[in-house]
Amino acid sequence: MSKTGTGSEIEKSVRFYGRRQGHALRPRRRQLMETVLPRLRIVVPPDQETLDFDRLFGMQKSEYWMEIGFGSGEHIASLAERYPDIGFIGCEPFVNGVAALMSSIEERNLTNIRVFDDDVNKLFASLPDARLQRIYLPYADPWPKTRHHRRRMVQPETLNTFSRMLKDQGEFRFASDHMPYVQWTLAHVTDNPDFKWLAGAADDWRVRPVDSIETRYENKARSRGAKCVYLQFRRVARSM
Numbered sequence: 001m002s003k004t005g006t007g008s009e010i011e012k013s014v015r016f017y018g019r020r021q022g023h024a025l026r027p028r029r030r031q032l033m034e035t036v037l038p039r040l041r042i043v044v045p046p047d048q049e050t051l052d053f054d055r056l057f058g059m060q061k062s063e064y065w066m067e068i069g070f071g072s073g074e075h076i077a078s079l080a081e082r083y084p085d086i087g088f089i090g091c092e093p094f095v096n097g098v099a100a101l102m103s104s105i106e107e108r109n110l111t112n113i114r115v116f117d118d119d120v121n122k123l124f125a126s127l128p129d130a131r132l133q134r135i136y137l138p139y140a141d142p143w144p145k146t147r148h149h150r151r152r153m154v155q156p157e158t159l160n161t162f163s164r165m166l167k168d169q170g171e172f173r174f175a176s177d178h179m180p181y182v183q184w185t186l187a188h189v190t191d192n193p194d195f196k197w198l199a200g201a202a203d204d205w206r207v208r209p210v211d212s213i214e215t216r217y218e219n220k221a222r223s224r225g226a227k228c229v230y231l232q233f234r235r236v237a238r239s240m
């Protein structure tokens with residue numbers, strides 16, 4: 001299988017521009033970062049070795065889903081609670097967000113989430129081919145200025161990486177309230193022959209999929225009257 005657009009290629013051209021830390025963590029959250037996170041943390045294996053998901057979760061899960069930029073983790077935690085047989089891989093470099101997720105994991109006794117607490121671009125090269133059933137990218141930073149568009153998560157190389165990591169018929173789900181980023185994503189994904197946009201009618205992109213929940217950013221966007229768009233793409237089956 002092609003390894004075009006692997007993490008190592010992307011890493012060369014992309015630097016992380018987001019925030020790593022906000023306010024100081026409260027003592028309880030600081031403690032969770034020291035006790036819970038080390039058990040759940042995904043570490044990039046040495047020598048470009050590929051991560052074994054079954055080993056990562058200590059058992060074979062029915063499917064593996066990934067969320068990039070989980071923010072405070074409400075979305076990934078709710079999905080993990082709703083689908084205990086699925087293994088969730090969450091990626092988020094913002095320490096306060098990771099600490100918030102640790103708190104949800106502990107409160108709800110979730111055992112099916114593993115966390116990469118760094119820039120997801122550093123992880124891509126270690127992720128296996130055709131193992132993910134879903135990739136979620138909810139409300140990624142839109143980087144509205146033209147000179148910053150290279151910082152957007154959706155890039156041709158990243159889509160090649162998503163294509164490599166998704167199983168046949170797997171899904172890439174994107175949501176945003178920033179229409180230029182929505183158009184950018186539609187244009188780039190529909191340019192990639194490995195993906196098919198699943199929308200048949202307007203409600204398919206105007207209404208949140210029934211099996212997703214509102215994220216914190218979506219809630220903020222809606223409260224200021226913004227419209228949100230949900231794009232679902234299917235990874236087409238590989239030819240034999």
Ligand SMILES: C[S@@+](CC[C@H](N)C(=O)[O-])C[C@H]1O[C@@H](n2cnc3c(N)ncnc32)[C@H](O)[C@@H]1O
Pocket residue numbers: 016018019068069070071072091092093094097118119120121138139140141215216217218
């Ligand atoms: C606008 S926030 C949205 C958070 C959350 N998805 C939501 O909807 O509430 C975008 C998130 O993506 C994260 N992010 C940005 N670049 C990232 C990267 N390279 N790898 C992983 N996460 C990233 C940011 O730290 C931030 O938490």
